[in-house]
Amino acid sequence: MPFHVRDPEADAMLRQYAEEKRVGITDAIKLAVTRAREADAQSRAAKLAELKAIRDRLNSLPRTGEVADKAFFDELSGD
Template sequence: MPLNIRSEEVNRLAEKLASQARVSKTEAVRIALVNELERQERHIPLEERLRPLLDRLDAVPDTGLPADKAFFDELNGEP
């Protein structure tokens, strides 16, 4: 889906970034959007970012087996 930039200021900024990065205006806009999204994601609390992973871990049933040295030795084929 096309993006139509009607703001002269945004167009000028996109042209400036494109010129400095030596890329097309489309690529400059993509770079700017990716960078802004990454910047905002850094402000999301760690617990919230990890929640999907923690939920997956919580969904794994508990086997009741102890995860001690003997357990890991057996996994690695060690006596």
């Protein structure tokens, strides 16, 4: 299946990447997409780990037993 890059800048970037990696255009595309997906997965994993740390920190705090004052919060929001 042919693949045609219509954007001259993208085409130049792809060809330069292929040359730097010493691979063909198809392999350069596969390599670039694989690396981008891996970077996305690592970024997502890091964000999830950070959120888990925040959640764990909040869950470690002692419960006060206090109940939120609905009337107070309604007044703050203008209701």
